[in-house]
Amino acid sequence: MDITLRFIGKVKEAHISLNGITVIAGENSSGKTTIAKALYGSLSPFENLERSIFDRKIQSMAIYAQEWFQAANKKGNTGRRENIILTSLYLFGRRIPGRFKEFKLLNPDSDITEEFLIQAAKEYSRDRNPITDASILSNEATNNAIKAINQAYARNDMDYAKLVFEQSLVGVFSNQVATFGNFGKSTIQLGETNLEFGKTNFSIQNFLAPSEYKVSTVVYLPASRFSHRDEDFLKGRLLKQLGSDSALLDLDFTLEQHESIRENQVEFSRLVDTIIKGHLERTESGFVFVEDSHPSDQIALDNVASGVLPFAYIGRLVMNGMIREDTILIIDEPEMNLHPEWQLQFARLLVFLSKKVGVRTVIISHSPYFIRAVEKTLATEGNGVDGRFYLMKEQDKLFISSEVTNSMKEIYTQLYRPFEEL
Numbered sequence: 001m002d003i004t005l006r007f008i009g010k011v012k013e014a015h016i017s018l019n020g021i022t023v024i025a026g027e028n029s030s031g032k033t034t035i036a037k038a039l040y041g042s043l044s045p046f047e048n049l050e051r052s053i054f055d056r057k058i059q060s061m062a063i064y065a066q067e068w069f070q071a072a073n074k075k076g077n078t079g080r081r082e083n084i085i086l087t088s089l090y091l092f093g094r095r096i097p098g099r100f101k102e103f104k105l106l107n108p109d110s111d112i113t114e115e116f117l118i119q120a121a122k123e124y125s126r127d128r129n130p131i132t133d134a135s136i137l138s139n140e141a142t143n144n145a146i147k148a149i150n151q152a153y154a155r156n157d158m159d160y161a162k163l164v165f166e167q168s169l170v171g172v173f174s175n176q177v178a179t180f181g182n183f184g185k186s187t188i189q190l191g192e193t194n195l196e197f198g199k200t201n202f203s204i205q206n207f208l209a210p211s212e213y214k215v216s217t218v219v220y221l222p223a224s225r226f227s228h229r230d231e232d233f234l235k236g237r238l239l240k241q242l243g244s245d246s247a248l249l250d251l252d253f254t255l256e257q258h259e260s261i262r263e264n265q266v267e268f269s270r271l272v273d274t275i276i277k278g279h280l281e282r283t284e285s286g287f288v289f290v291e292d293s294h295p296s297d298q299i300a301l302d303n304v305a306s307g308v309l310p311f312a313y314i315g316r317l318v319m320n321g322m323i324r325e326d327t328i329l330i331i332d333e334p335e336m337n338l339h340p341e342w343q344l345q346f347a348r349l350l351v352f353l354s355k356k357v358g359v360r361t362v363i364i365s366h367s368p369y370f371i372r373a374v375e376k377t378l379a380t381e382g383n384g385v386d387g388r389f390y391l392m393k394e395q396d397k398l399f400i401s402s403e404v405t406n407s408m409k410e411i412y413t414q415l416y417r418p419f420e421e422l
Helices: 031-046 051-073 079-106 112-123 142-156 159-172 234-244 253-278 307-317 339-357 370-381 408-419
Strands: 002-008 010-015 022-025 186-190 195-196 201-205 218-221 279-283 286-291 328-332 361-365 385-397 398-402
Touching: 002 031, 010 022, 010 031, 010 385, 022 031, 022 339, 022 370, 031 051, 031 159, 031 186, 031 218, 031 234, 031 328, 031 361, 051 079, 051 112, 051 142, 051 159, 079 112, 079 186, 112 142, 159 195, 159 201, 159 234, 218 234, 218 307, 234 307, 253 279, 253 307, 253 339, 279 307, 286 307, 307 339, 328 339, 339 361, 339 370, 361 370, 370 385, 370 408, 385 408
Parallel strands: 010 398, 022 361, 022 385, 218 328, 328 361
Antiparallel strands: 002 010, 002 186, 186 195, 195 201, 279 286, 385 398
16 A cells, blocks of 8 residues: 655655555654554544444434434423423433434434434433423424434435544644645545645545455554553554454454454464563453463553563454454554564564564654664565665655665664764
8 A cells, every 4th residue: 555645744745655564764853653643543544434434424313313302392391391301311312322323224224203203202211200292392493403313314425434534633633734834735645545634624535445445453552651541542542442352252254354363363472472471451440461470460551561561562452353464553663662682572573463464564763773673574584574664854844755675774874873973
């Protein structure tokens, strides 16, 4: 997959080929992490995009349904009656999305009717003060709300897809996608699909079906450590993935996919267990690390050695199936807390995931040692795994990417320079 970024953060232009293992090197504040975030924000929506579109349609329908509920109960309410309506509205608003989902999965071409909503209102009202036919009004406002409910579901899927992608990128970049001072357009081109941010709008052109991109999951491992209390957008997404139940329970998978996941788990366990000698477990209070030599002791995530965590995170994600064939794994500065020996082991781990599992990995790094470990491991153990290396270079006070796969000396010359001064 070929990806092009223009005027995103500090990146003036970057062309990245995402196959096998992709390494993006450069000095601090040269746009490396910006590329990682842009990749995550633009590719993660392809995970279950159809389900995301369906869920947002249901969400819109539920909002209009609450408008109907308020309009249908508006007139003739005493203060006591108003209190009952507020409580019932809360219950109605919480439960109507599930009712809509159930109905639309069975009857995708059927409209929501007033009778449907009245029945739901009766079911979700307070038991001691039930809503009856006599207490529900039909008027212009209720008719308009019902019309809006059905229009929300009938609206073009691409309108909702646009919302999914925009929310993802805005969330990743905290609403600062465009390059500072750039009043033109910021773009992310994924193959033929083009995502475009203007000053006040977002658009998608030449959209291809999700199946064209073969993205099963997208996982982002941030540079800094975090805890289960972290509220950062990206870290929150990772915690959710870590907490996912085993993919072996997913009924949407084929038998062959289940067998592949199980095989990956067995092979991966042999590799990781010899390094960190333990694993992550989920408890009611959060994640803990359990060492093989002390299985009865649980180490809180905040107290786990920083160098252990990257291995433990990936181990957990392989074991619960969140990392599997066609996963895109994005890792920001994996060398940060790793001893040189473990940098070599981590490079071997990533090559294994690409070669055996079919994971596409993006590595952000400014460590010449770790980059060399990846380069050497690809050469000795890659067996055909595609490896691409890019170096961020300054241009017009911004940065561009330059592929240096066949001229690795450029990376080492730039990153070794401080050591020569010492």
